[in-house]
Amino acid sequence: MNASYFNKVNIGIKTVIKGLALSISYLFKKPVTLQYPHEKKRIAQRYRGSIRLKRNEEGALKCIACGSCEKICPAGAIKMVTVTPEGSKKKQLSEFYVDLGLCIYCGLCVDTCPVDAIEHSIVYEVAERKKDGLILRLDNLGEKNV
Amino acid sequence: MDTEKHVLKDFYVNMGPQHPSTHGVLRIVLKVDGEKVMSSETVLGYAHRGVEKMAESKTYIQMMPVMDRFDYVSSMLFEWAYVGCMEKALGITPPERAEYIRVIMAELNRIASHLLWAGAFLLDLGAFTPFLWLFDARERIMDMFEEVTGQRMTNNYFKIGGVADDLTPEFFKMLDEFLNMIRKRMADTETLIESIIFLERVKDIGFISKEDVINYSLTGPVARGSGVNYDLRKNEPYSIYTRFDFEIPLGEKGDCYDRYKVRMREVIQSVRIIEQAVSAIPEGPFAEKAPKIVKLPEGEYYFAVETSRGLLGVYLVSDGSANPYRFKLRDPAFSNLSILDTMLPGNKISDVVAILGSIDVVIPEIDR
Ligand code: SF4
Numbered sequence: 001m002n003a004s005y006f007n008k009v010n011i012g013i014k015t016v017i018k019g020l021a022l023s024i025s026y027l028f029k030k031p032v033t034l035q036y037p038h039e040k041k042r043i044a045q046r047y048r049g050s051i052r053l054k055r056n057e058e059g060a061l062k063c064i065a066c067g068s069c070e071k072i073c074p075a076g077a078i079k080m081v082t083v084t085p086e087g088s089k090k091k092q093l094s095e096f097y098v099d100l101g102l103c104i105y106c107g108l109c110v111d112t113c114p115v116d117a118i119e120h121s122i123v124y125e126v127a128e129r130k131k132d133g134l135i136l137r138l139d140n141l142g143e144k145n146v
Numbered sequence: 147m148d149t150e151k152h153v154l155k156d157f158y159v160n161m162g163p164q165h166p167s168t169h170g171v172l173r174i175v176l177k178v179d180g181e182k183v184m185s186s187e188t189v190l191g192y193a194h195r196g197v198e199k200m201a202e203s204k205t206y207i208q209m210m211p212v213m214d215r216f217d218y219v220s221s222m223l224f225e226w227a228y229v230g231c232m233e234k235a236l237g238i239t240p241p242e243r244a245e246y247i248r249v250i251m252a253e254l255n256r257i258a259s260h261l262l263w264a265g266a267f268l269l270d271l272g273a274f275t276p277f278l279w280l281f282d283a284r285e286r287i288m289d290m291f292e293e294v295t296g297q298r299m300t301n302n303y304f305k306i307g308g309v310a311d312d313l314t315p316e317f318f319k320m321l322d323e324f325l326n327m328i329r330k331r332m333a334d335t336e337t338l339i340e341s342i343i344f345l346e347r348v349k350d351i352g353f354i355s356k357e358d359v360i361n362y363s364l365t366g367p368v369a370r371g372s373g374v375n376y377d378l379r380k381n382e383p384y385s386i387y388t389r390f391d392f393e394i395p396l397g398e399k400g401d402c403y404d405r406y407k408v409r410m411r412e413v414i415q416s417v418r419i420i421e422q423a424v425s426a427i428p429e430g431p432f433a434e435k436a437p438k439i440v441k442l443p444e445g446e447y448y449f450a451v452e453t454s455r456g457l458l459g460v461y462l463v464s465d466g467s468a469n470p471y472r473f474k475l476r477d478p479a480f481s482n483l484s485i486l487d488t489m490l491p492g493n494k495i496s497d498v499v500a501i502l503g504s505i506d507v508v509i510p511e512i513d514r
Pocket residue numbers: 051072073074075076077078098102103104105106107108109110
């Protein structure tokens with residue numbers, strides 16, 4: 001225990017007081033914390049949430065079942081089943097799966113779609129009790145994507 | 147009595163893989179004598195995903211989101227290196243506005259990364275308040291990213307020939323607010339932190355000499371903390387960095403304190419770059435037309451950028467097909483970490499946290 005030790009303790013106490021004064025000044029500022037489930041954040045319009053298929057004015061799916069999104073998806077989250085009705089040359093969508101458990105929300109499928117038929121919603125709360133619930137199908141692609 | 151038997155020899159302490167101060171799955175095996183570290187061994191590979199091999203079976207576009215997932219705290223800088231490499235191969239120059247947007251985004255990302263680092267570093271050393279202050283500032287950057295890129299992290303925003311979308315008026319409003327508060331927030335943090343309690347813990351430990359910087363090929367704030375003036379933005383300017391007026395902060399001694407100080411001062415320099423870029427940003431298109439299916443001409447391509455941790459180089463070998471023939475990263479954190487084992491011996495266990503923190507490693511980038 002020498003003089004320099006006490007000197008340091010002295011300086012330490014002084015700086016602690018100075019710091020305390022500064023932090024106390026922050027006490028009177030508006031809180032920045034959100035109480036999450038009760039308060040929700042503003043979500044940006046461009047937010048890349050869960051995937052959904054777009055419909056045209058008549059309510060029919062815009063998708064032409066070209067398969068580009070399935071091919072480009074780096075996570076393999078999109079699977080589709082297509083049928084070609086008799087007498088028609090065009091393929092039609094019979095089932096469309098998006099596995100949100102695999103999706104990395106990268107937006108490549110949206111970028112690549114030639115007819116702008118697929119988009120991100122701004123839904124970010126996609127927790128489920130069962131893994132199966134994470135798989136979106138044609139009939140519930142709307143359900144989770146308010 | 148035979149005391150020999152009771153003497154502990156070669157006592158090992160496992161720091162990690164689940165240690166709060168390694169910030170990821172890094173394991174350091176410390177051989178200790180009492181509280182003193184005798185030698186250490188860094189064990190890597192817990193988050194290894196074989197990305198470089200994986201790249202060979204993915205298309206060039208499919209690799210874009212993967213670039214975000216190396217260094218997730220400065221993801222857009224990683225995107226830039228990859229996109230820049232492909233642009234070089236394809237001979238595409240992004241339009242003016244895109245270059246400005248890229249600089250603004252990259253510098254914001256650098257700030258976000260340094261803020262996260264400073265918050266976590268100070269938290270490791272026992273200071274909780276700056277963690278909250280700096281994270282508040284970082285949160286605003288994340289909100290800006292969400293507004294423009296659609297995602298808070300893993301942005302996937304840079305595209306070949308430009309960026310994915312234009313900046314919005316809302317973004318400029320948020321940016322203004324941020325620029326107004328950040329200088330004061332940094333100054334407040336430094337006033338609060340730089341007390342003798344903090345200085346005693348970070349000063350004069352973890353020295354890195356200039357020779358070691360060169361021998362271990364360290365880059366970024368770790369090298370600049372030792373006084374090596376090497377920053378790609380100045381030394382080999384890419385994009386439009388020659389147009390901005392900014393300084394490269396340098397340390398003197400190369401101890402933990404110098405590295406801390408360099409990063410804190412870099413934040414202010416990045417703020418200066420952003421301010422200049424915002425006032426000079428031209429109107430115009432935000433992206434050049436790029437091919438939908440990317441095939442690079444046969445050959446080897448290399449492009450490097452300065453990330454928040456140092457020099458990041460992307461090396462692509464193309465055989466003309468839709469997948470890279472070889473994809474290699476020269477990433478900063480891996481080289482920077484390599485010096486750790488020579489720095490630790492002789493220090494106390496509690497200093498290991500400070501020394502490791504001052505190097506600023508991100509594990510997924512090292513274990514790729
Ligand atoms: S956002 Fe990305 S990961 Fe998700 S479905 Fe689309 S392409 Fe696949």
